[in-house]
Amino acid sequence: MHYNIRNVVVATYLLLFPAATIWAQAPPPSKLDWERAAESLRKDVCKLAVRQIDELQRVCELSVSQTKEVEACAATVTEQYVAIWLAEKLRQFSLKDDALNATWDDAHKLPPYSHGRPRAFLARIPLWREGVDRVLTLEQKAAYHELQEERRQLEWEIAIRQLMLNIDYDLLLSRRQFEQLQLLIDKKLAAQVTQSGDALAPLSRAMLHLVPKGQVRQILSERQMEIWSEFAHRPGPSTWTVPVD
Numbered sequence: 001m002h003y004n005i006r007n008v009v010v011a012t013y014l015l016l017f018p019a020a021t022i023w024a025q026a027p028p029p030s031k032l033d034w035e036r037a038a039e040s041l042r043k044d045v046c047k048l049a050v051r052q053i054d055e056l057q058r059v060c061e062l063s064v065s066q067t068k069e070v071e072a073c074a075a076t077v078t079e080q081y082v083a084i085w086l087a088e089k090l091r092q093f094s095l096k097d098d099a100l101n102a103t104w105d106d107a108h109k110l111p112p113y114s115h116g117r118p119r120a121f122l123a124r125i126p127l128w129r130e131g132v133d134r135v136l137t138l139e140q141k142a143a144y145h146e147l148q149e150e151r152r153q154l155e156w157e158i159a160i161r162q163l164m165l166n167i168d169y170d171l172l173l174s175r176r177q178f179e180q181l182q183l184l185i186d187k188k189l190a191a192q193v194t195q196s197g198d199a200l201a202p203l204s205r206a207m208l209h210l211v212p213k214g215q216v217r218q219i220l221s222e223r224q225m226e227i228w229s230e231f232a233h234r235p236g237p238s239t240w241t242v243p244v245d
Contacts, residue, residue, distance in 0.1 A: 006142050038086040039153045049074035060140035073131030163203045171224050208232035
């Protein structure tokens with residue numbers, strides 16, 4: 001019996017060990033692999049650009065000529081972004097292609113690709129912002145800016161609400177406590193959190209140390225303050241961002 005078990009163990013090891021060795025020694029991506037990845041990235045960025053252009057058409061009521069200019073700008077931005085991205089990947093894996101017209105300094109200026117969030121992604125590319133700025137009239141810029149501000153405010157309100165719901169899960173706040181604490185947290189965090197472009201900075205329990213404990217004590221009971229002190233000074237399990245497009 002023991003002999004049979006030993007044979008099974010040895011056979012299993014001999015089957016799995018070569019496979020594990022081969023997997024560990026898998027070759028790095030080739031130039032062709034990165035070119036295929038770049039083509040996939042190009043398609044994704046094009047989809048984001050289409051959504052962004054559609055928004056501009058609806059909000060700013062673009063003319064036919066303005067639409068063509070924005071579309072041309074989007075095409076240029078897409079090609080340059082993908083070219084720089086590919087050049088950087090080839091450089092990292094020592095597969096440099098001199099035919100790619102991109103500098104390594106350009107790669108450090110690339111915003112991270114954000115799937116499904118055209119504003120958060122394209123708004124961080126200077127070439128796109130400059131192109132849109134040239135095309136829109138003053139009235140159109142004002143309308144578009146007003147919409148962005150409304151969205152940022154909505155995102156902030158939702159993020160604060162989500163954070164409050166998470167806090168309430170532990171503190172079991174009364175309605176009055178909930179409202180008072182939300183006003184306090186909103187006021188204190190809004191002065192500290194930086195919002196850049198269209199991306200809302202994540203909110204987490206780890207940020208609650210920015211809220212003065214003395215003011216929190218005026219709202220919570222002693223038992224609630226003990227719980228607050230525990231989770232307000234340790235990293236929270238989650239952060240909250242609002243993927244509103």
